[in-house]
Amino acid sequence: MLDTIYKILAFFTSDATADRWFEQIYDNFIKDDRWTWLMKGLWVTIRLTFFAFIFGFLLGLIIAIIRVSHDKRVVMPRQSFLQRLGGIILSILNTICKIYLNIIQGTPTIVQIMIIYFVILASSTNKIGVAILGFTINSSAYVAEIIRGGINGVDQGQMEAGRSLGFGYIPTMIFIIIPQALKSALPALCNELVVLLKETSVASMVALQDLLAAAMLIRGRTANAFLPLIAAAIIYFVIVSILRAISARLERRLNSGDR
Amino acid sequence: MTDNKTPLIRVENLTKKFSTTTALDNISNNIYNGEVVVVIGPSGSGKSTFLRCLNLLEVPTDGRIYFEGTDITDPHNNINKHRQKMGMVFQQFNLFPHMTILRNLTIGPMKLLKKSKEEAEKKALELLDRVGLADRAGSYPNQLSGGQKQRVAIVRALCMEPDVMLFDEPTSALDPEMVGEVLDVMKMLAKNNMTMVVVTHEMGFAREVGSRVIFMEKGKIIEENEPKEFFENPKSERLKNFLNVVL
Ligand SMILES: Nc1ncnc2c1ncn2[C@@H]1O[C@H](COP(=O)(O)OP(=O)(O)O)[C@@H](O)[C@H]1O
Ligand SMILES: [Mg+2]
Numbered sequence: 363m364l365d366t367i368y369k370i371l372a373f374f375t376s377d378a379t380a381d382r383w384f385e386q387i388y389d390n391f392i393k394d395d396r397w398t399w400l401m402k403g404l405w406v407t408i409r410l411t412f413f414a415f416i417f418g419f420l421l422g423l424i425i426a427i428i429r430v431s432h433d434k435r436v437v438m439p440r441q442s443f444l445q446r447l448g449g450i451i452l453s454i455l456n457t458i459c460k461i462y463l464n465i466i467q468g469t470p471t472i473v474q475i476m477i478i479y480f481v482i483l484a485s486s487t488n489k490i491g492v493a494i495l496g497f498t499i500n501s502s503a504y505v506a507e508i509i510r511g512g513i514n515g516v517d518q519g520q521m522e523a524g525r526s527l528g529f530g531y532i533p534t535m536i537f538i539i540i541p542q543a544l545k546s547a548l549p550a551l552c553n554e555l556v557v558l559l560k561e562t563s564v565a566s567m568v569a570l571q572d573l574l575a576a577a578m579l580i581r582g583r584t585a586n587a588f589l590p591l592i593a594a595a596i597i598y599f600v601i602v603s604i605l606r607a608i609s610a611r612l613e614r615r616l617n618s619g620d621r
Numbered sequence: 622m623t624d625n626k627t628p629l630i631r632v633e634n635l636t637k638k639f640s641t642t643t644a645l646d647n648i649s650n651n652i653y654n655g656e657v658v659v660v661i662g663p664s665g666s667g668k669s670t671f672l673r674c675l676n677l678l679e680v681p682t683d684g685r686i687y688f689e690g691t692d693i694t695d696p697h698n699n700i701n702k703h704r705q706k707m708g709m710v711f712q713q714f715n716l717f718p719h720m721t722i723l724r725n726l727t728i729g730p731m732k733l734l735k736k737s738k739e740e741a742e743k744k745a746l747e748l749l750d751r752v753g754l755a756d757r758a759g760s761y762p763n764q765l766s767g768g769q770k771q772r773v774a775i776v777r778a779l780c781m782e783p784d785v786m787l788f789d790e791p792t793s794a795l796d797p798e799m800v801g802e803v804l805d806v807m808k809m810l811a812k813n814n815m816t817m818v819v820v821t822h823e824m825g826f827a828r829e830v831g832s833r834v835i836f837m838e839k840g841k842i843i844e845e846n847e848p849k850e851f852f853e854n855p856k857s858e859r860l861k862n863f864l865n866v867v868l
Contacts, residue, residue, distance in 0.1 A: 438680050442696040522678055523715035527729040527781060528705035537728060541719050 390589040396580050400590075403576025404597055410490060410572065411559045414497035418558070419551070421498060422505025425459045427535060429506070430513045432456035459506070466503035472564045474500055479568040493565045501558050508554060512547030513539055545616055552609030556602050563598075573597060627690065629654050629785055629816055630675060635684035637670050637840075644670040646840035647684070652785070657817045659827040659848075662837035663863065668820040671837065672789050675818065676700075676707045689784065705733055708778025712790040714770040716762040722749070722773055723758040726780045734781065741780070748776045752806050768799030772806055779810075786810065788819040824868060828852055836860045 373379055391397040432452050438445065466474065478496040486492050516539050524534030544551070566575035577594035581587045628651035637645040644667045652658055660668045673679040675686060677693060677700050686694050693703050717725050726745035730736040736744075749755050752772040762770055771791055778786060788807070792800040804826050811817060811830045821827065827834050827848055834851040836844045836859075844851070844860045852868075855861045 436680055438696060439682060440694065440696050445696055517713075517715070519711060519713050519715035520717065523709075523711065523717070525701075526676060526678060526704055526707070526709035527777070528701050528733050529729070530701050533732065537732070538717055545719065 386584075386586060386589055389584050390580055390586055391593070394583075396583070399576040399579055400573065400593060400597065403571055403573040403594075404601075406490060406571055407559070407562055407565075407573040408601075410493050410497065410562045410565060410570070411555070413494045414501055414562070415555050415558055417494070417498040418501030419505050421502035423509055423540075425463070425502060425506035426509035426513060427540075428452070428455045428459050429510050431531070431535075463503050463506060466500060467507075471500050471561055472567060475564055475568060489568070489570045493562070493568065493570050497558060497562060497565075500561070501554065504554050504557075505551065508547050508550045509543060511550075512543030512545075515546055516542045548613055548616065549609065552605065552612075555609075556605055559601060559605070560598060628652055628687075629656075629689060630818075631685075631687040632675070633685040633687070635671075635674060635686065636682050637667075637674060637679060638682045643840050645674065645681075648840075648842055650835070650842065650845075652816065652818060654816055655814045656832045657811045657819065657830055658833050658835060659831040660818065660820045660835045660837060661822070661824070661827060661863075661867075662843075666837045667840040668837055669789050670840075672787050672818060672820050675787055676704050676709060678709070705729075705781050706784045708775075708781060708783035708786040710771070710774050710778055710786065710788045710791050712794050714762070714767070714774045714794070716770055716774055716777070718762050720761075721758070722754070722760050722762065722765075725762070725773065726777050729777070729781050745776070745780055748779055749773075751809075752776055753802075766799060767795045768802045771795065771799075771803045775803075775806055775810075785816040785818065788817065788821065790820050790822070792821065792823060822867070824852070836863065838863075 391400075432455075435449065435452065437449070441449070475493070475496040478499070479492055483492045483495070520538055520542065521534055524538040525531070529537065562572060563574040565572050566578065569575075571579075573594050577590040580590040584590070630652040632648060632650045632652075635645055635648045636643070646667075648671065660671065662668050670679055674681050675688075677686070681694055684694070685692055688703050688707065691698055691703065693700055716722075717728075720728065723742060723745055726749065727736075727738070727741040730741040730744065731738060734741075746755060746758060749758060752775070754769060754772055754776075757765060757769065757773075762773070765773065775786075775791075791807070792803050795803065800823070804823060807817070807819070807826070808830055819826070819831075829848075831848045833845060834848050835842055836851075836857075838859055844855065844857050851860075852864065855864055
């Protein structure tokens with residue numbers, strides 16, 4: 363027993379093992395500046411995540427407002443032509459949003475990305491643009507539900523207070539309801555950002571040179587899967603940890619302020 | 622804007638039905654400039670619904686409401702413009718928790734009345750001072766007591782320079798020791814000839830400040846009178862019973 367442990371220790375501490383490790387690290391990361399492949403891949407991942415989140419957030423916000431406006435709409439007994447028209451348009455938009463949300467949430471992300479990449483936008487050469495579009499659509503569905511929850515969580519009296527001052531429905535939403543809704547939705551939104559960052563690794567399946575694709579590229583050259591994939595995992599983990607720390611800090615700041 | 626002969630608010634055959642209940646049953650009433658109309662009645666009698674119909678927070682099922690001569694139930698009239706002239710104070714204050722007190726007071730005048738920041742803040746601080754809260758301008762609502770919140774809520778409505786103020790049980794959510802400070806502000810408004818419609822359980826306020834008291838039950842106005850007659854000489858059995866219980 364002791365003998366076995368001694369042998370294992372000797373193996374890991376021997377000069378021969380150290381040399382082998384160094385050689386592998388050299389091969390996978392230093393030779394041909396392969397570490398810069400990872401950095402370039404990381405940059406693609408960050409850009410993809412950033413733009414998909416921003417656009418997905420804006421689209422999700424609009425969808426959430428349409429859904430809530432429709433659900434809380436008060437139908438007047440007497441309506442002007444414009445009010446009636448507005449009601450019809452809102453109903454149509456709401457139906458479209460509901461179908462959209464159902465489809466996006468009911469299908470795997472990777473299938474959505476592949477459909478957009480291989481089928482719908484097959485001729486486009488702007489790979490990252492296509493990927494941003496795909497993840498924007500995907501993320502908007504989740505953001506819409508998060509923000510809708512946030513809006514529904516705001517006290518009914520806030521809308522009444524805004525309206526009673528003379529603000530219209532949309533200005534009350536913008537100045538009074540949405541800021542409070544976003545604040546309470548902040549933890550869930552940050553979580554969605556983290557999920558999105560990790561999910562963008564799916565983009566490597568449609569030949570986008572993101573972080574995971576860079577790791578796979580190195581693997582192809584060195585025939586060593588372990589080191590490049592571990593390196594990619596560590597980088598993802600570090601970025602996620604940074605995002606988590608920032609969001610925790612933001613939450614604490616907001617909570618100490620007013621509410 | 623209007624003389625004393627034409628009513629500031631004219632309510633004609635107002636009916637409000639919810640899915641299962643008729644909250645207001647064919648109510649007609651006039652509210653004149655400078656009046657302090659106090660609405661009392663048992664819980665569920667339709668007092669809040671009546672008040673909230675006046676600025677269309679509740680949409681009437683039937684009937685007409687004229688404010689300063691305009692039929693505000695007509696969908697072609699811009700209700701937002703009329704609401705600017707009708708201040709409302711809620712039982713639960715409904716201050717905006719994400720804004721400072723000063724911002725709560727200036728957002729309406731700046732965005733809706735297009736006042737400059739300086740002008741809006743000057744007016745807000747002046748009114749805040751009058752209710753004894755000038756030093757709280759930079760605070761957030763959750764840093765105030767209930768009584769302070771309600772005084773701020775009254776000032777928020779006043780900053781829009783309304784022609785009428787609507788109060789829905791403004792002291793019902795307050796600890797007893799804070800009721801007085803809010804009623805004092807309302808008395809000050811009444812003294813300055815503000816037209817007010819007040820739903821309340823404060824009979825002392827009704828008697829002292831009211832120019833007319835309305836008794837509602839089951840969605841109907843059962844009796845109305847000037848306060849002295851109303852309390853000392855109630856006509857209907859139902860009002861007598863109600864006063865026996867609450868006084
Ligand atoms: N939003 C609503 N939906 C359904 N019923 C309501 C609603 N608001 C009020 N009601 C009903 O209308 C009646 C009058 O309510 P309300 O005006 O709040 O009475 P009060 O203020 O005198 O206590 C009650 O029976 C109440 O249950
Ligand atoms: Mg009530």
